[in-house]
Amino acid sequence: MSVNIMVSLRxxxxxxxxxxxxxxxxGHFAEAIKSSVQTAARRLQELEREGLVHRRIIADGQWIxxxxxxxxxxKKECYEYQEIFFSRxxxxxxxxxxxxxxLGEGKYYTALEGYKRQFEAKLGFIPFPGTxxxxxxxxxxxxxxxxDARKGIEIEGFESEKRTFGGGKCFLCKIVEKExxxxxxxxxxxxxxxxxxxxxxxxxxxxxRHELQLKDGDEVRTKVVI
Amino acid sequence: MSVNIMVSLRxxxxxxxxxxxxxxxxGHFAEAIKSSVQTAARRLQELEREGLVHRRIIADGQWIxxxxxxxxxxKKECYEYQEIFFSRxxxxxxxxxxxxxxLGEGKYYTALEGYKRQFEAKLGFIPFPGTxxxxxxxxxxxxxxxxDARKGIEIEGFESEKRTFGGGKCFLCKIVEKExxxxxxxxxxxxxxxxxxxxxxxxxxxxxRHELQLKDGDEVRTKVVI
DNA sequence: ATTACTAAGAAACGAGTAG
DNA sequence: TCTACTCGTTTCTTAGTAA
Numbered sequence: 275m276s277v278n279i280m281v282s283l284r285x286x287x288x289x290x291x292x293x294x295x296x297x298x299x300x301g302h303f304a305e306a307i308k309s310s311v312q313t314a315a316r317r318l319q320e321l322e323r324e325g326l327v328h329r330r331i332i333a334d335g336q337w338i339x340x341x342x343x344x345x346x347x348x349k350k351e352c353y354e355y356q357e358i359f360f361s362r363x364x365x366x367x368x369x370x371x372x373x374x375x376x377l378g379e380g381k382y383y384t385a386l387e388g389y390k391r392q393f394e395a396k397l398g399f400i401p402f403p404g405t406x407x408x409x410x411x412x413x414x415x416x417x418x419x420x421x422d423a424r425k426g427i428e429i430e431g432f433e434s435e436k437r438t439f440g441g442g443k444c445f446l447c448k449i450v451e452k453e454x455x456x457x458x459x460x461x462x463x464x465x466x467x468x469x470x471x472x473x474x475x476x477x478x479x480x481x482x483r484h485e486l487q488l489k490d491g492d493e494v495r496t497k498v499v500i
Numbered sequence: 501m502s503v504n505i506m507v508s509l510r511x512x513x514x515x516x517x518x519x520x521x522x523x524x525x526x527g528h529f530a531e532a533i534k535s536s537v538q539t540a541a542r543r544l545q546e547l548e549r550e551g552l553v554h555r556r557i558i559a560d561g562q563w564i565x566x567x568x569x570x571x572x573x574x575k576k577e578c579y580e581y582q583e584i585f586f587s588r589x590x591x592x593x594x595x596x597x598x599x600x601x602x603l604g605e606g607k608y609y610t611a612l613e614g615y616k617r618q619f620e621a622k623l624g625f626i627p628f629p630g631t632x633x634x635x636x637x638x639x640x641x642x643x644x645x646x647x648d649a650r651k652g653i654e655i656e657g658f659e660s661e662k663r664t665f666g667g668g669k670c671f672l673c674k675i676v677e678k679e680x681x682x683x684x685x686x687x688x689x690x691x692x693x694x695x696x697x698x699x700x701x702x703x704x705x706x707x708x709r710h711e712l713q714l715k716d717g718d719e720v721r722t723k724v725v726i
Numbered sequence: 727a728t729t730a731c732t733a734a735g736a737a738a739c740g741a742g743t744a745g
Numbered sequence: 746t747c748t749a750c751t752c753g754t755t756t757c758t759t760a761g762t763a764a
Contacts, residue, residue, distance in 0.1 A: 278738085287584045299747065310740045336746060338705050352585055359648065360514045362530070394594040406754060504757085536759050541729065560728060676732065 275324070280351065282307055282317040283344055288338030291327070291338050292345060295489045299335035302459055346465060353425040364379030366452070367462075370495040371474055373488050382444050384477055388432035388439060396427050397444060399479040405462065406476040406483060407469075408494055416473055421445060421463060422500045429462075440466050447476065447498040451484065457485065461498050501549070506577065507544040508533060509552055509570055517553070517564050518571060525561035528705055568692065579651040594676070595644045595687075596721040597634030597700055598617050599714050600679075606631030612701055614658035614665060619703070623670060623686050627703040631688065634720055636699040647671060647689060650726045665690050672701065673724040675712065681709065687724050 285306050296406065298306075302313035322329040326344035330337040340348070356477065366423060369418065381404040383389060394400050410418055424486050426443035433439070442464035459478035476482070476496065505542035512530050516522050524532075530540035544564065552570035556563040609615060611629040620626050636644055650695070650711040652669035659665070668690035675685060695701065702708070702722065714720065 277507050281503050284580060284584070288580055292584060294528065299746080300749095312749090313738080314742050315737090319749085328701070331748070348581075348584065352581040354510060354514055355581050358518060359578055360645075405751085419586075464508075526730095527728085538730090538759055538761095542758090545730085557729070562729085565759085 275318075275347065279317065279320055279324065279326070280347065282321060283340070284320075284351070285346075286327065286338060287340060292340050292348075293342045295328070295330070295337040295339040297332075297335055297337055299327055302335075302455065302468060335415050342466065349422075356424065365499045366499055367420050368495060369408075369410065369414045369417045369474055370493060371410040371414055373483075373490050373492045373494055374407050374473070375490055376405055376407040376475075378471075380407070380475060380477075382417075384438075386439065388428065388434070390427050393444075393477070394427070395462075397458070399458050401460075401477040402479060402481050403479070405461075406478070406488075406494070408473045408474040408476065410474055414474075418471060418474060419460065420500060421498065426463070426500075427460075431465075438466055442467075444477075445498045445500055447496045450495045450497055451480070457482070459496075461496070463474075501573065502533070502546075505543065505546055505550065505552070506573065507575060508547060509566070509590060512547075512564060512567060513554065513571075513574055518566050519576075521554070521556070521563040521565040523558075523561055523563055528561075547588050572691065574587075575648075575657060580719055582650065593646050593722045594698060594726055595634075595636065595640045595643045597636040597640055599709075599716050599718045599720055600633050600635045600699070601716055602631060602633040602701075606633070606701060606703075608664075612665065614660070615655065618655050618668075619686075622655070622708070623672065623684070624706060625684050625705040626684075627670060628705060628707045632685075632704070632708045632714075632720070634702065634704040634722075635697075636698045636700055640700075645696060647687065648724060649723065652689070652726075653686075657691075668693075671724045673703075673722045674722045675708070676723055683708070685722075687722070 282341060285303075286296075286408060289298065289306065299320065300311050301314035304311045307314060307317070309317075318327070318329060318336065321327045321344070325341055328339045328341055364495065384393075384401045384404040384405065390400055424445070425447050429442045431439050431441035442462060444460045444462050446463050447459055449457065457478055457480060459476050459482065462475050462477055474496075482488065503561050511529075512518075512522075515524065515532065526537050526544065529538045529544065533540060533543070541724055544553070544555060544562065547553045547570070549695050551567055552573060554565045554567055608618075608629040609708055610627045610631065621690035645674055650671070652671050655668045656669060657665050657667035668688060672684045673687050675683065683706060685702050685708065686703050700722075708714065
């Protein structure tokens with residue numbers, strides 16, 4: 275990935291192309307990146323070719339918006355800065371939520387060899403098949419947001435014969451109270467999540483729901499190591 | 501500032517050259533930035549020429565550490581990412597500290613035309629000459645740290661005939677309780693501070709110490725708009 | 727082993743032009 | 746105006762060499 279491409283991508287994000295498409299011409303973009311129109315146009319083409327932006331050309335310019343891949347790339351750089359400037363400011367964030375029943379895919383994914391192997395190597399345990407899903411209130415969603423800014427423990431995606439499985443990241447955590455101090459667990463955040471960001475997925479070597487005698491609607495508090 | 505230079509600078513920061521000098525050779529650095537030894541060596545030379553790193557060549561490599569200028573450059577990029585990803589998550593941070601008497605330079609600096617003009621234009625008031633200095637406990641120091649991550653309201657440095665005066669940044673704030681709701685004030689953070697980061701300097705259009713009937717040792721709480 | 731040159735080769739840039 | 750080419754020119758990179 276060329277560094278100029280990354281700078282262009284960042285500029286587009288700053289211009290607001292991360293949340294919604296923005297309209298701009300090569301000419302305007304040239305001013306923004308302080309280059310010639312040709313170079314600006316080439317950068318936008320390149321960005322599209324690399325799959326980092328969606329692009330739609332119209333009569334008097336183009337509509338540009340970052341793709342998920344583009345956002346991911348940008349986040350990687352962002353993590354580096356977090357690392358440089360805020361590496362060890364906070365150690366833990368506390369997130370609370372109410373237990374809900376998931377869609378069952380947690381069970382499917384956590385059982386896959388491609389993930390299990392990584393969980394064991396990187397987290398130190400083989401997860402019980404399934405995830406504990408917590409529904410988060412506004413306050414905890416804000417705390418959850420801090421995890422976005424963190425690199426976490428990286429879980430790589432992989433491919434099987436039939437399909438590809440996306441990557442994600444984990445954070446070690448512990449459930450507070452409930453005498454669960456001794457149980458290792460981890461928050462898992464897929465890159466392309468099927469849940470909105472108001473659900474927190476937790477994995478653990480044991481069946482937490484039974485181990486802690488939890489039922490839907492119970493409040494669960496967890497301290498996440500970031 | 502070439503983009504390749506910035507990438508190299510970031511890499512050095514990640515390698516730890518921000519807090520203390522690190523020893524590395526062009527060969528090692530070449531691996532880190534995935535380039536030839538020649539390019540790596542040239543980058544280090546360039547970085548030094550631009551005043552972004554201190555460099556000391558020894559028999560089997562070199563000692564490298566970022567300069568303040570280098571760190572400032574890096575922070576600028578960091579702000580961009582903050583802007584992109586965390587723009588409006590928090591609005592305020594609360595910082596509490598105990599009133600102490602400063603060294604008197606606050607009085608000197610706030611009275612300088614070069615600063616006064618900017619305060620009036622950017623903060624909306626001409627500061628009373630002097631700063632209110634708060635000594636921060638551990639918890640508030642952590643809150644104070646959040647300001648480092650923010651761009652704030654930029655105050656530019658300037659030169660007089662005799663010397664140069666450094667820049668810094670400000671954050672609007674309000675003193676909580678004490679019926680001070682109506683008094684505009686601002687936290688001021690010089691780029692090259694004479695205070696360690698456990699002192700918070702506040703300026704205001706009025707003499708806060710009298711206005712709020714404060715004396716050394718009193719606890720003052722402030723909400724800083726970030 | 728280093729760093730620091732030089733010079734050839736590769737890559738990127740921007741003026742000009744077409745559609 | 747716009748995007749998207751081509752094509753000289755400039756800039757950057759790397760191999761080779763010296764200290």
